[in-house]
Amino acid sequence: MGACETIIEGIIPTGGLRLDRALADVSGLSRERIKALLDDGRVALAGKPAGQASLKPAQGTPFTIRVPEAVPAEAAAQDIPLSVVHEDAHLIVIDKPAGLVVHPAAGNLDGTLVNALLHHCRGQLSGIGGVARPGIVHRIDKDTSGLLVVAKTDAAHEGLARQFADHSIHRVYQAVTTGVPVPAEGTVRGAIGRSERDRKKMALVADGRGKHAVTHYRTIELLQGAALIECRLETGRTHQVRVHLASIGHALVGDPVYGRTSSQHRPLLARLGFGRQALHAAELGFIHPASGESVRFASPTPVDLRTLIIELGGHDG
Numbered sequence: 001m002g003a004c005e006t007i008i009e010g011i012i013p014t015g016g017l018r019l020d021r022a023l024a025d026v027s028g029l030s031r032e033r034i035k036a037l038l039d040d041g042r043v044a045l046a047g048k049p050a051g052q053a054s055l056k057p058a059q060g061t062p063f064t065i066r067v068p069e070a071v072p073a074e075a076a077a078q079d080i081p082l083s084v085v086h087e088d089a090h091l092i093v094i095d096k097p098a099g100l101v102v103h104p105a106a107g108n109l110d111g112t113l114v115n116a117l118l119h120h121c122r123g124q125l126s127g128i129g130g131v132a133r134p135g136i137v138h139r140i141d142k143d144t145s146g147l148l149v150v151a152k153t154d155a156a157h158e159g160l161a162r163q164f165a166d167h168s169i170h171r172v173y174q175a176v177t178t179g180v181p182v183p184a185e186g187t188v189r190g191a192i193g194r195s196e197r198d199r200k201k202m203a204l205v206a207d208g209r210g211k212h213a214v215t216h217y218r219t220i221e222l223l224q225g226a227a228l229i230e231c232r233l234e235t236g237r238t239h240q241v242r243v244h245l246a247s248i249g250h251a252l253v254g255d256p257v258y259g260r261t262s263s264q265h266r267p268l269l270a271r272l273g274f275g276r277q278a279l280h281a282a283e284l285g286f287i288h289p290a291s292g293e294s295v296r297f298a299s300p301t302p303v304d305l306r307t308l309i310i311e312l313g314g315h316d317g
Contacts (some may be wrong), residue, residue, distance in 0.1 A: 008065040012045075015059035019043075019050060022057065027065060030158040034065075042066040075104050075133070080116035085297050090156040090290040091149055092121065092134075095299045098145040098276050103136055117150060125152055137161045138169075138236055145302050146173070146281025151289075159289025164236060170285030173231040173241055174301060175217075176278035176308060177250040178262055180227045185218040188244040192237040201257060202239040204247050213237040215244040223312035225264045226253055230282075241279060252277040253308070265312075274308050 008027050017025075023043070024031045035053050037043055043050045044064045045057055057063075083095040094113065101108040104115065117134040118125075125133060135151030137160045151157035163169050193210025195203035204210075214234035221228040227250075231241050242258045245251060251259025254269060255277035261269060269275075285296035301309070310316055 004069040006067045006069075008067060010063060012057050012059055012061045012063060016056055018053060019045075019055040019057055020053035023063065023065065024155075028153070028155045029065075029067070030154040032158070033154045037065060037067065042068070075112075075114050075118060076110060077118035077122060078110060078115040079119050080111065082113075082116050082120055084120075085147065085299070086295070088290075089124070090153055090288070091151050091160070092117070093147060093149050093284065093297050095147055096140060096145060096281075098143050098302070098304070101142045102139040102148070108142075113150075121152060135160070138164055140281050141239065141242075141277070141279075143276035144279045144281065145299075145305070147284040147297055147299050148281065149284060149286065156289045160286065163286050163289075167235055168287070169236070170283065170296060171233040171236065171281065172283035173233065174220075174280040174282045174305070175229050175231055175241060175245065176223065176253045176305070176312070177227050177229055177245055178253055178259055178265070179225065179250050180222060181217065181219060181229065181245075181248060181250050186216075188215045188217065188248060189213070190244065190247060192240060192243055202237070202243050204243060211235070211237050213240050213244065215241060217245070221309075221314050223309065223314050225262060226312050228309055228314055242277060252279055254278050268308075268311055272304070272307060272311065274304060276304075278305055278308060280305055 010026055012022050013026060020031045020034045023034045038051050038053055041049055042065060045061055084092060085095050086093040096113060101112045104110065104112050114134060121134060135157030137151060137157060138148060140146060140148055149160060151160055190204040190213060191207050191210035192202050192213045193205040195201040212235060216232040216234065217229050219227050219229050233240060242252055242255055246258040253265060254274055280301060283298050288295050
């Protein structure tokens with residue numbers, strides 16, 4: 001029905017499945033996208049309009065899906081330099097610098113990672129939920145550096161989101177804590193939710209009110225009044241590492257929200273101009289949603305964090 005839509009045709013390969021699932025399996029679109037197309041009257045079975053996602057068509061039934069061209073995203077594309085670790089037709093892995101906001105929001109309407117990706121991926125985004133936008137499946141804080149993966153297609157977005165939901169994503173963070181955790185290696189468990197005292201902060205809350213969160217940590221190197229530690233995330237909650245480490249009395253060096261800069265470190269941070277929490281997303285691994293292969297990426301310690309570690313008596317590298 002015009003040049004502004006793509007026609008997908010085929011046959012239902014297996015009988016007994018819900019229509020939304022069967023079409024998602026053969027088309028590469030997500031089930032949510034299929035449901036929206038069904039609601040819009042853009043799916044036909046054996047030449048007749050189909051509207052019920054729960055319908056179970058017989059094996060061999062021919063289908064047609066008319067997919068409209070993705071509408072432009074509201075955010076503006078901006079030519080902002082990106083450090084691309086990996087890119088293919090389905091997803092892109094970015095090494096985000098500290099200071100870059102991931103998603104436009106009040107106070108940060110442009111100059112974000114999304115604005116940068118809209119420019120970098122122009123013409124390559126197939127439409128997440130019908131909109132030509134990058135699929136943000138997880139975020140890292142503005143002042144945290146490191147790796148994150150972004151989907152280019154609806155199917156990749158759904159596949160990655162499923163892995164984040166079932167906690168099968170491999171994530172390792174480097175962090176510099178105030179003081180030395182005791183024991184040197186351990187696990188912090190505690191539900192995380194909005195603080196009742198300050199709605200801009202997250203906090204440990206009673207089970208049932210927040211989201212279950214688990215952080216495994218181990219000390220890598222002892223520093224001057226601090227420690228370099230490695231955190232492996234079993235879950236991925238907002239500010240999880242920052243909240244969990246603060247809860248055991250070892251907030252991140254430089255964290256203005258969950259910690260307080262010690263008098264021992266204040267002159268050093270000022271001299272270095274280190275104005276962020278000492279946290280870096282160093283490793284990221286997942287099952288590629290298109291190929292099914294296990295992939296893993298690593299990001300070297302950024303210069304500002306490496307300099308801080310060395311100045312605190314740590315080893316270079």
